[in-house]
Amino acid sequence: MRKVGVAGAFAVGLMALAVAGSGWNGAQAGATITGTIKFTGAKPVMAKIDMSDEPVCKAKYQAPPTKEDVVVNGNGTLANVFVYVKAGLPATYKAPAAAAPVVLDQDGCRYHPHVFGLLVGQTLSIKNSDGIAHNIKAKGVKNRPFNISQPNTMTTPRTFTASEVMVPLECNVHGWMKASVGVLPHPFFAVSGTDGSFKISGLPPGTYTIEAWHERYGVQTATVTVAGAQAKTQDFTFAAH
Amino acid sequence: MTTVAATHDVGHGEHAPSGFWRKYIFSTDHKTIGIQFLFLSLFFLLLGGILAMQMRWQLGFPGKPMPGGGILPESMAPGGVILPEYYIQLVTMHGTFMVFFAIMPLLVGVFANFLIPLKLGAHDMAFPRINMASFWFAFAAGMVMLASLFVPEGAARAGWTMYAPLSARPDLSGAELGQKLWSVSIVLLGLSSILGSLNYITTIINNRAPGMTWFRMPLSVWSLFITAILGLLALPVLSGAAIMLLFDQTIGTHFFDPPAGGQPLLWQHLFWFFGHPEVYILILPAMGMVSDIIANGSRKPIFGYHSMVFAIIAIAFLGWIVWGHHMFMSGMNPTLGSSFMISTMVIAVPSAIKTFNWMGTMWRGNLRFHVPMMHAVAFVAMFVIGGLSGIFMAATPVDMHIHDTYFIVAHLHYVLFGGSLFALFGAITYWYPKMFGRMMSERWGKIHFWLTFVFYNLVFFPMHNLGMAGHMRRIYDPTQYDFLKPLQPLNTFISVCAFLLFASQAIFALNFIISLFRGQKAPQNPWLDNGLEWTLPNPAPHGNWAQIPSVYRGPYEFSSPEVEEDYLPQTRKLPTDREPAVLSSGAPS
Amino acid sequence: MTHATASLMRPPFPAERGVDAHNLKLGMWVFLASEVMFFTALIGSYVILRFGAPGEWAKPGVVLNIPVTAFNTFLLICSSVSMVKAFAAISDGDQKMLKVWLLVTIIGGAMFVGIQAYEYTHLIHRGFLPSGVREGSELAELVANGTLPAATMGLYGSTFYAMTGFHGFHVTCGVVAMAYLYLFRVRRGKYSQQDYRGIEAVGLYWHFVDLVWIILFTIVYLI
Amino acid sequence: MQWWLPVQASTFAPQIDGIFTAILIITGLAFVVVEGGLIWFIFKYRERPGRKAFYTHGNVKAEYIWTAVPAVVMVGLGLTSNHYWNEIKGRNSVPPNAYPIKVHAKQFEWLFTYPGPDRRLGTDDDITEVRNKLHVPVGQPVVLEEESEDVIHSVFVPAFRVKQDAVPGMQIRAWFIPTLIGEYDMGCAELCGMGHYKMHAKVTVQSQADFDAWLAKAAQGDIE
Secondary structure: HHHHHHHHHHHHHHHHHHHHHHOOOOOOEEEEEEEEEEEOOOOOOOOOOOOOHHHHHHHHOOOOEEEOOEEEEOOEHHHHHHOEEEEOOOOOOOOOOOOOOEEEEEOOOOOOOOOOEEOOOOOEEEOOOOOOEEEEOOOOOOOOOOOEEEEEOOEEEEEEOOEEEEEEEEEEOOOEEEHHHHOOOOOEEHHHHHHHHEEEEOOOEEEEEEEEEEOEEEEEEEEEEEOOOEEEEEEEEEEEO | OOHHHHOOOOOOOOOOOOOOHHHOOOOOOHHHHEEEEEEHHHHHHHHHHHHHHHHHHHHHOOOOOOOHHOOOOOOHHHHOOOHHHHHHHHHHHHHHHHHHHHHHHHHHHHHHHHHHHHOOOOOOOOHHHHHHHHHHHHHHHHHHHHHOOOOOOOOOOOOOOOOOOOOOOOOHHHHOHHHHHHHHHHHHHHHHHHHHHHHHHHHHEEEOOOOHHHHHHOOHHHHHHHHHHHHHHHHHHHHHHHHHHHHHOOOOOOOOOOOOOHHHHHHHHHHHHHHHHHHHOOOOHHHHHHHHHHHHHHOOOOOOHHHHHHHHHHHHHHHHHHHHHHOOOOOOOOOHHHHHHHHHHHHHHHHHHHHHHHHHHEEEEEEEEHHHHHHHHHHHHHHHHHHHHHHHOOHHHHHHHOOOHHHHHHHHHHHHHHHHHHHHHHHHHHHHHHHHOOOOOHHHHHHOOOOOOOOHHHHHHHHHHHHHHHHEEEOOOOOOOHHHHHHHHHHHHHHHHHHHHHHHHHHHHHOOOOOHHHOEOOOOOOOOOOOHHHHHHOOOOOOOOOOOOOOOOOOOEEEEEOOOOOOOOOOOOOOOHHHHHHHHOOOOO | OOOOOOOOOOOOOOOOOOOOHHHHHHHHHHHHEEEEHHHHHHHHHHHHHOOOOOOOOOOOOOOOOOHHHHHHHHHHHHHHHHHHHHHHHHHHHHHHHHHHHHHHHHHHHHHHHHHHHHHHHHHHHHEEOOOOEEOOHHHHHHHHOOOOOOOOHHHHHHHHHHHHHHHHHHHHHHHHHHHHHHHHHHOOOOOOOOOOOHHHHHHHHHHHHHHHHHHHHHHHHHO | OOOOOOOHHHOOOOHHHHHHHHHHHHHHHHHHHHHHHHHHHHHHOOOOOOOOOOOOOHHHHHHHHHHHHHHHHHHHHHHHHHHHHHHHOOOOOOOOEEEEEEEEEOOOOOOOOEOOOOOOOOOOOOOEEEEEEEEEEEEEOOOEEEEEOOOOOOEEEEEOEEEEEEOOOHHHHHHHHOOOOOEEEEOOOOOOOOOOHOEEEEEEEOHHHHHHHHHHHHHHOOOO
């Protein structure tokens, strides 16, 4: 009986080490990749959205709202680009359990955020703060598509079971409402913000294929090798067409 | 007292089944199968009613949490507030359960099975085992449809008419498994209905007692015969269409898929080619049974028996060439619209004939208002309103305004609820003693009748006005439209009356269940009727008659001068009657 | 009351005159009326879809193998003839020849279904599916080089598999029914000159299925 | 409360309301005759002891009357309806000078395309994808060229008495002449999914001048 106890303790110790080692959690440990998404060429003019049919949403805007397919920032960089680690993670890597749910807010008849990512199994709580009817159709291919409606102010939780980049979301009542969600088995992803920059941190050492995805301008990939707590820069440039 | 039926018909020689399973569950006795259908379809009638109440709550009080809505899953009614996708499931399943699993089985499953052998003087159906199979296919279809309510994404949601491509593509409807289960269930129901119909037709043609000539058959059997023919020829088309829809939903065929050349109108043509004979399947048996009950209640022969029979046949024949009036606005060729309009106008004539004949029967009668008679007269009164409101839709320009509005909902409920369901309340009360050997309470029957009659009219008549104002069908929240906001008080009023109507059905349910055990023992012929079924004890034994009776006259010889009582049973041999010529086949009778 | 010795081939007795056919035969005729409506729905849809198709329909013989199916049709017609022989045998009371001809009919039917199944596997292998043409299959190249119209191949596959599939299903049911009769009724001498109703009913059904196939073979394979 | 038909805002409305009223009178008459007769019979012929019903099997002459009368009335109604039906939906009922507007129906919204100054659709001066807003000039024939992207929808403007399904894979036309300036509702009359009730569009009938002004502004993209 005793021999079993000792073996048991030893096994648990080993497992804890393995989990700690591979979990590699915590933003501070591990390498970081940052960069900016440059944009060249003429800035496309986005069409105005006619929200006169929904006064509740229309009242939330001073200037008439425009479509969000291409958002070019003041400093010539591109927002809403989803950058993530496509390949290169060690096979033994195990993602930490997803903590807080990601909130997708429908405010002013628009999705906030327009492009975002979440872990497989992480809860996406879809919030309708407009109080008017929206429906949310997720046209997943690896993920089972769903089509739910929210006739007034409410929140509906959903989860995605398979990794898929990207799952398009749309509202059929308001044809212009579109969003894209990247479902990944690991937390190494980022979305370029209003300054066009992105930051992926906490990477275990290794050679990674990074992919930058944009709704209209497609994807670009790059290979980055990081070691220890190194910070690497990797920029992407999208040309207008 | 079980007597051994001693003739050489196939399968009638064996003794009455004794074990519980053979007697009640896997029985081949047409009466037991009729009663099995009765309990199955009353359950689905209740379920259809519950779905309707949820719909009425959402229409009467849009967006407000439904009392008791907490039991519903979050994906259907979070916090008791009904979601739009749940509302269109309610619409679809209310229509499906009521049409396919309540009214049709009640009329055809219960009363064709129960009445045909008894009223024709046969031991049982021509094919008892196929008859049992017909019930168990209907039971399976019902369970599949019931299960589709509880599948993860919810039940089918494209209306009971299941128009493609909404029904064929889960990405557009939001339900995948629910839609497939609907198709599977309808195919099973089609099979059950075909097996039933072929049984009724064979029994009526070949198994009538000696002397029961074609024009001595009661009108209820005539209508069940014509209904069986309609069912026999219409249900396979629905099964074929449901199979094609199932293939579109499962293995990716393109029958109704426009991008690949499929035609959504093909589904509508197939569905309504079945659909219109179906609505005559839902009304003809009710007309037949009402004719029997009115003749009995008036103590007077039916007025114009032959014209009633020809009217049934005319309705059945014309029923096949009018289906396009459901599709005037569907993009079908307008010239087709004209021809369907003319045939639809013509089909109003046989209905008018029947109505005037019922009135002729009551004219100078000796009206005895037992509960079935009250329901029968209410049937005539309500069916007239339903028939007349149908004429508005037959006129194609007017249909342009009222198609797919609540005017249609009012029309169909006047003929289905005011028509078939009132006739069914009457028929169940009328043949209850023959089924269970006890009488339903007359007092509670009358209370239930008056409550139902009043609330029924308060619920469905104002829907004509909603329809005239343009209130579209299957709208989750009418307050979205400015032109419907002034009508919202009417919607609320209709909903409140609908709840009261539903509540008053408890009286019928209690009367039905309590009378099973504590109802007054039924005399041999409680309604003093002439039918063959009343020559048997209540409830009738297996195999019905030991000796096939002979028939000497028609079923409606009430107040006949030949006898002093005001009724003259078909099997009573008067000195002046001749023995019917029997088919000589060399076998001793 | 013992069972009468008179022939059972008459309508039930005592009864009012109906149709001069025993219940089983009348029941089968009525059932065949419903089957006619079922196949009318399928064939009617085929006709409407084909005439309303967005492009021209695939030429006969390109996808479907006409020689093999022609032989299959001949086979089914022969099995119909052998069914008539079986019926004639038992109506003369010859149980032995009934056994022989019924067996021939069962084998004919089973071979028909077998050939049909082989045809299906062969077609699916070449890429012909109920949903149309599988990418990267032999037929996909034919569509690519234009011998097969791309716009209507989806309908072509759907209608073909629905109609011939359900006809095959009905033939299989017929074969199973005849095998059941053969094993549990014919071999036990249940049928005699006085009572061969089962054979008459199954024979009616078999001729119906054969007639439907002749229509299907013409409108699906030949035109 | 509103108990009668909606406001008459197109040339069809008076015609259709006329037939509606005619049928209402005929059916009202039949209703009174039958229900009145039933109630009268119920009281007059209720069971009284010792009385026996009148033994009759029918009366052929009466049958003829109540077969012929409804038949004549029905055929009459049929012919009048057919006349208006051909006028409204007949094969060549659309006036040649009708102002074409494309209606693109999709799950849960209507997208209208206006032909622009050249009054012809499919040219590059079209004003495309105007959402849930149908503006029409008063007094002129307008034809809706309906198409659907996914399921069957149905254009329904109660004030114009106009209804026409939009079926995916088919081009269907529905025409009308608006007669009353004002703003009306348009909804979807065919169940098209969970948002069927939200397919609510505003129909605005304007004078020619206002219509042209609105169209010019819409061309610049600021739609009010």
